[in-house]
Amino acid sequence: PLDGLYSYPYSNGFLWKSQHLCENAWININAEQAFTQVCGIIAQTVKKWNSNNSIAKKECEKKMKKAALHNLGCKVNAYETEAMQQMLEEAGYAIVPFDEYADVYVINTCSVTNIADRKSRQMLRRAKKLNPNAIVVGTGCYVQTKSERDGGAFEQEYIDIAIGNNQKHKLVSLLEECQSTHRKQQSICAINRGAQPYEMLSIRRTDQHTRAFLKVQDGCNQFCSYCIIPYARGRVRSRPMQEVIEETKKLA
Numbered sequence: 001p002l003d004g005l006y007s008y009p010y011s012n013g014f015l016w017k018s019q020h021l022c023e024n025a026w027i028n029i030n031a032e033q034a035f036t037q038v039c040g041i042i043a044q045t046v047k048k049w050n051s052n053n054s055i056a057k058k059e060c061e062k063k064m065k066k067a068a069l070h071n072l073g074c075k076v077n078a079y080e081t082e083a084m085q086q087m088l089e090e091a092g093y094a095i096v097p098f099d100e101y102a103d104v105y106v107i108n109t110c111s112v113t114n115i116a117d118r119k120s121r122q123m124l125r126r127a128k129k130l131n132p133n134a135i136v137v138g139t140g141c142y143v144q145t146k147s148e149r150d151g152g153a154f155e156q157e158y159i160d161i162a163i164g165n166n167q168k169h170k171l172v173s174l175l176e177e178c179q180s181t182h183r184k185q186q187s188i189c190a191i192n193r194g195a196q197p198y199e200m201l202s203i204r205r206t207d208q209h210t211r212a213f214l215k216v217q218d219g220c221n222q223f224c225s226y227c228i229i230p231y232a233r234g235r236v237r238s239r240p241m242q243e244v245i246e247e248t249k250k251l252a
Contacts, residue, residue, distance in 0.1 A: 067093040068102040070123055073110030077140060079213040081108045083201040084139075084171050091172045098127075104135045104175060109142035111232055117142055121156075128158040135178055137171065139163035141232035147188045148231065154188060164188030165233050166199045166218075191234035198237045202247050212251045216244050 067088045071081040084106060085095055096102050105127035109120035120142040127136045136159050144164040147154040154162040161174050167187040174185045189196070198218060206212035219234045220227075 064092060064094040065104065066096045066100075066102040067104040067106065068096050068098040068100060068127075069106045069108070070098045070127075071108045072116065072120055072123065073108070073112065073141065075213050076215060076218070077108050077110060079203070079215045080140075080168055080201055081106075082203050082206065082213075084108070084168055085207075086203055086205075087169075087172055091175075099130070101131055102134060103131075104137065105130065106137040106139065106171070109138060109140035111141040111145045111228055124156065125158050135160045135175065137161040137163060137175070139165075139168055139171075141165065141228070144188065144191060145228060145232050148190075148192070154186060160184050162186045162188060165191055166196055169199060169201060192231060196234045196237060198239050200239075200243070202243070204250055206251065214244065214247060214251065215239065 067085075069081055069085050069088075071078050088104070088106075089095060093104065098105070107120065107123045107127060109124075110116040111120070120138075120140075124136060124138050127134065138154070138156070138159045138161070143154055143162050147162070147164060154164075156162075161178055161184065163171060163174065164187065166189055170187050174187060177183075178185045196219075201215070203212070216239045217236065219236045220230045221236050223230050
């Protein structure tokens with residue numbers, strides 16, 4: 001049966017009964033006519049299902065919390081931003097462009113020059129202007145180095161959550177804590193005091209490039225006079241080889 005239409009074999013054709021006809025009304029049509037009518041009913045049923053599915057999808061997206069991310073800086077930052085985006089997707093967030101209205105804005109900052117510092121501050125302020133009620137998350141090198149200069153704390157009025165380097169895996173849990181307590185959150189480690197473990201971030205796919213970035217190392221030991229990276233990311237630490245192989249296979 002398709003949408004109330006039933007068929008029974010009869011001589012060289014079929015007897016068709018439809019709920020849209022009066023009681024006990026039957027039609028004797030040949031196989032070609034029957035096939036044409038069935039195709040039409042199938043097309044109408046599929047169209048109706050697709051329409052209902054599209055409406056349900058839009059309603060679901062309205063209920064989902066929206067998150068927007070913006071990356072500043074190097075390819076390492078780009079990789080970590082992709083990893084955070086996928087963490088948010090797994091937590092049930094719908095990802096939207098940064099210029100759109102969102103419930104959460106995540107800015108992965110850079111501090112390689114004073115211009116990068118200024119751009120980081122501008123993007124953090126811009127996020128708060130886009131939605132004053134949104135949770136603004138500042139993470140990355142600018143957050144890390146400023147907290148180091150300020151004695152281990154990061155305080156700016158337009159930031160609700162401050163996450164230093166090597167702490168980005170805590171993004172979702174810090175968001176949940178901020179939403180439940182309505183208090184600012186902070187997770188910044190003293191990255192230059194003692195050895196730090198390699199932060200296990202990973203990605204399942206790449207959305208922005210035809211080639212994926214694969215992070216295998218963090219930090220630097222060179223301490224060049226012009227460079228802030230050792231202070232922002234700590235000492236060199238490498239990703240376990242097995243983890244690199246497994247992620248490579250996922251991305252291949």
